[in-house]
Amino acid sequence: MAKKTALVTGILGQDGPYLARLLLDKGYKVYGLIRRYSNPNFGNTDYLGVTNDVEFVTGDMTDEKSLMTIFKLITPDEVYNLAAQSFVGVSWEQPKTTTEINSLGVLYLLNAMRSFAPNARLFQASTGDLFGNNNINGIQNEDVPFKPRSPYAVSKLYAYWMTVNFRESYGMFCCNGLLFNHESPIRGQEFVTRKISSGAVKIKLGLADELILGNIDGRRDWGFAGDYVEAMWLMLQHERPDDYVIATGEIHSIREFLDTAFRRLGINDWGRYVRFDSKFSRPTEVYTLWGNSEKANKTLGWYPKARFEAIVHMMVDADLERLSA
Structure with missing residues (x-):
């Protein structure tokens, strides 16, 4: 049986190396999308010991043509979009760049996937920041209305709904993971x-x-990145695509x-x-x-391990x- 292939964007960040290690352990062929750096920093993938086992491909989330080329060459089975300008504070200083990467980049990725890998399954890294200060009895779950309070969260809101739209419009297997804060030694x-x-x-x-x-x-609500990448993988193994809050509940x-x-x-x-x-x-x-991941607990069997x-x-x-x- 041929290996499953996975494309991981943002692989040099915090979550990418943990996800790559998980996928490699499960026998995947892993491609990692990196920007066209003259000298990319592989410190995080080195820390997790996966640098030599990932095949890196160059591209740019803000360049739709480059994403089309990558999907045409790879046609992955699973796509994990972790690429983002993810530092909230910077999003006020660089709202345009944040929007181009976090919003339009997701649209370009979805278009490339629809054109060349329509049967692939997509995990879109969303965020608990979409809720802002809205909650139900202090807790935030999938039923709480969104109210973003930063350019970062606004950009992620566009990506969230575009992911849902492609799922509902074209029958594509697209999932949003509303990831609450998660940390690790490579944060x-x-x-x-x-x-x-x-x-x-x-x-x-x-x-x-x-x-x-x-x-x-x-x-x-702080969790561990190594636990959260397991939730990402489980979402794409489920029989139908959906959106899930991923949090510890503490x-x-x-x-x-x-x-x-x-x-x-x-x-x-x-x-x-x-x-x-x-x-x-x-x-x-x-x-x-403060997240409630009861839906992920019951549907995916996912629970955080590290406290x-x-x-x-x-x-x-x-x-x-x-x-x-």
């Missing part, structure tokens, strides 16, 4: 969780004497993240080291993101190993 340095884990380690090792943050009162504040990270390093009073700067505040805030404290410890330990070296 980007610009995200607050990694900023905390690496910052705490730098203070512990005497490489820094302070950590500068913005709002620390926000509360999030909520913690950024203050709790700080406390857990610093205590891991034997520092009990992080307040001595953390300074606040309003430049890191956002024009609009999402105060609480909050273990995730924080994992990130701190990895940064301690890196920075000690």
